[in-house]
Amino acid sequence: MVTGDASYIKRINRSLIISEIVKHRMISRADLSKAINLTRATISAQVADLLEEGLIIETQLEHNTVGRKPIMLSINGQAGYALGIDLDYGQISFTLSDLLGIPVTSAAIELNTTDYSEILALLIKQINQYKAEFSESRYGIIGVAVAIHGLVGKDETIHFVPRFKWKDIQLKNDLENKIDLNVFVENNANLSAYAERVFFHHDTENLLCATLYSGIGLGMMINNQPFKGHDGFAGEIGHMIVVPEGKQCSCGNKGCWELYSSESSLFSYLTEKKQVSHLTYKQIQQWLDDGDQEVAELMKQALYYLSIGLNNLINIYNPEVLVLDSELLRMNPASLEIVKNHLHSSVSHYRKLAISSIGKESSILGACALAIKHFLDVPILNLAHERE
Structure with a gap:
């Protein structure tokens, strides 16, 4: 025995x-x-x-x-609070949740710099303000989790953030040395997948979440655990080639998936083609509602290439649930059926294809949930989203 x-x-x-x-x-x-x-x-x-x-x-x-x-x-939800941070180009978002994952307060700060020392100082200042404000609860701030739009290793070192030009940054250590709190650093797509599993898909052990905003990232929950690959870099699926010798990508390859199906690629094309500055989702929706054939054809093409990439993901991972996180898809829910109709391979098997109902909040809510998981010391969480 x-x-x-x-x-x-x-x-x-x-x-x-x-x-x-x-x-x-x-x-x-x-x-x-x-x-x-x-x-x-x-x-x-x-x-x-x-x-x-x-x-x-x-x-x-x-x-x-x-x-x-x-x-x-x-x-006891009010015994302590988790602080989730989404560190993105041009903006830092903060969400504080209670121990049940329910958001208590949210804020966003415009970011006009990519200098690491300046951003670190800003993070320390904001975290200390939250720490002081919620110090009267039993456990105060129980942890801070930061979503990074770049490569994060298994040791939580930030290896590369393309839009910041950061390489080998020790944000976790630098914050913990100044704020005296547990800090967790994770890739934003991984946190989005974690949020989908924690808040909605409780009966799912194998879930993929593809985020389609500034590029295409993939978060993976395999057997209820994040799948990160050998170094922690798994999920850079936006650089899967879907068009051999296609458009030149900044990664060095040609024909990468995110050049054809990400929201940023569509926004860039329409901004130049339509000569519109500060293009918004509302404007794109208006063009579609007005029957703009050029925009409709562009969306049709994006969905076609999206389906190609998804077909590859499904064949590789055979997920129970595949979640697509995209504001454009949420605006046009009929797009989901169009994508499904392209997935007609007899060997492609999945249980559910869905559009994320959390949206751009997914990575920051996933960050809160990650901090809660570590504080409670549990293998997995099943939390109720406030919209349920």
Whole structure:
């Protein structure tokens, strides 16, 4: 019989209990015992500790049946707060959520520099302001997670951010040395995939999320774990070649997928073709509504090339769920059927193709969820999105 250290077993049991409470939102001790097959004595001892720590709360459930009113356990959302940061070219976005992943406050700051030292100072200032503002809660800020639009290694080193021209940046260490909080640094597409799994697709172990904004990135959840590849660089799928000897890409290759299907490529083309500065989604929608044939044909072509890339992804990964994160697709939900109609290979298998309902908030909400996961020390989270 294999035995383990008592403290290790206690930690595992604690993780199981917290995970189940998060999953059910509210659950009784008796149902908790049945769900994870632990004795009531073990449940009672662990629950007592969690109550004392302020991580969970008790609620007496009101009902009309005869008998004792059940006492329900739930996570104390206000015990602490997670800070998610989306560090993008031209803007830094901040979202603070409670321990249930519910956003409490959000803000965005215009970024007029790419200088690392200036951006680091700005991040430190903003984080310390949040830290001071929420210091009266039991655990204050429980962690900070930063979404990076570039290559992030398994050790959380930022190896390359194309639009900032950053190489081998130690943002995690630099922040932790100044703010005295746990900091996590992750690629934005990985965090988008994590958010989709955590907030919506709870029954999915294998999920892909393709983000189509400034390029095309791919976040992958395989067996409920982020898939990052050997160095952590997996998911740079925008540089998959879909048109041999096609358009020249900044990566050095020709015919990369993101040159044909990303929103940035479409925006660049229309900005030049239509001679419009500060092009917006609303303007593109207006052109489509007005029956502009050139814009309609461009969208049709983008969906065609999108389908080519998706067909490759499906054949490689055989995902349960494939989520497309694109504002243009959300504006035109009929686009999803057009894409599906292009996926007619007899060997392509997936359970569900969906447009993200979270949108551009996905990476920052994924950042909040990542910080919560580490704080609660659980393998996976099942949180309810506020729009549900």
